[in-house]
Amino acid sequence: MRRLIALATLFCAFAVQAQAPTLVDGILSQLARHTQVRATFIQGRENPALAEPQVSHGDLLFVVGHGMLWHTRAPFDDTLVLTASDTSRLNAQGKLERVRDGNRGVSQVSAMLQSLLAGQSAEAMRQFSITAEGTPAHWTLRFVPRQARMARVLAGITLGGDAFLQSIEVDLANGERTHITFSDTRDAGPLTLLEAKVLGVP
Numbered sequence: 001m002r003r004l005i006a007l008a009t010l011f012c013a014f015a016v017q018a019q020a021p022t023l024v025d026g027i028l029s030q031l032a033r034h035t036q037v038r039a040t041f042i043q044g045r046e047n048p049a050l051a052e053p054q055v056s057h058g059d060l061l062f063v064v065g066h067g068m069l070w071h072t073r074a075p076f077d078d079t080l081v082l083t084a085s086d087t088s089r090l091n092a093q094g095k096l097e098r099v100r101d102g103n104r105g106v107s108q109v110s111a112m113l114q115s116l117l118a119g120q121s122a123e124a125m126r127q128f129s130i131t132a133e134g135t136p137a138h139w140t141l142r143f144v145p146r147q148a149r150m151a152r153v154l155a156g157i158t159l160g161g162d163a164f165l166q167s168i169e170v171d172l173a174n175g176e177r178t179h180i181t182f183s184d185t186r187d188a189g190p191l192t193l194l195e196a197k198v199l200g201v202p
Contacts, residue, residue, distance in 0.1 A: 026136040032161055035064040036188035037164065061188060066199040081198050094194055118172045128157075138162055 030123040038061050046053040058072040067083035069090075080099065088096040127150065128143040143157040155171040164185040172180045191201055 021135070023132045023134070023139065024130065024141070027132075027139050027161075028095075028140070030136055031161075031165065032064075034187055036165065036191070037062045037185065038188045039182040039185040041180055041182050043178065043180045046179075047194060048175045060182070061189070061195060061199075063188070063199050063201060066201050070200065083199065085199070088198075090198060096198060 017092070023061075036061070040057070040092070042055065047054075048125075055075075056072050057074055058070070061069040068080065068149055069079060069081055071079045079092065081088045081090055081096060087099045089099055091097055099146055129146055131142045133140045140159060141159045143159075145154050145156075147152040147167045153173055155173045157171070158167075158169040159165060160167040164182070166182050166185060168178075168180040171179075195201070
C-alpha cells in the first residue's frame, strides 16, 4: 500500500506553485484536455536493502472526477480501484472489496489528484516547490516538499512527459526509489461496463 500512496502522492504535484508559471500552466492546460486516459506501465522499485530492483507491470485507467483503476498484471494479478472516497480491490468475480490497510491515505490523495486535474489546486500549492524545464511538448518537472515533516519521508518527485504524463520518479529520504514509465498512453475511449460501474461513471 505504501507503493500506491507514493504513486498517488506524486500525481498531486501537478498543480504546485512553479518557478516557471507559464511553462507549468501550459503543461497543466494540455494535460487537462485528457479527462479519460489509458496507459501501460512498468514500475521499478529500488531499495538499498534489496539486492535487485522489484519490477511490476500492468495497465492504468484514470477518469477525472471518478478515480483510477491500477491493474498489476505481473508478478501477480491485482486490481485496485481508487475513488475520491474509498480504495477497493476488484476480485475475480468483479466485486469490490474494501482495502483497509492505508485506505484513508490513498483515498485522500486520490481525491486531491482529481481536484487538481479539475483545476482546484490551492491545497497542493502549499505543499511543494517546483523547478520546470523544457517546453509543453517535452517537459520535466521536479518537486521538493516544503514541509519538513514530509521532507523526512519524501526527498523529491520528478515527472516527465509531452501531451501526456510519461514518467514518474519518486525518491524517498531513506534512499528508496520508485520509477514508473508509461507507454501507449492515450485517451481512454469508451469504458467497459465493469469499468464504468466500479468508477461510478454514468
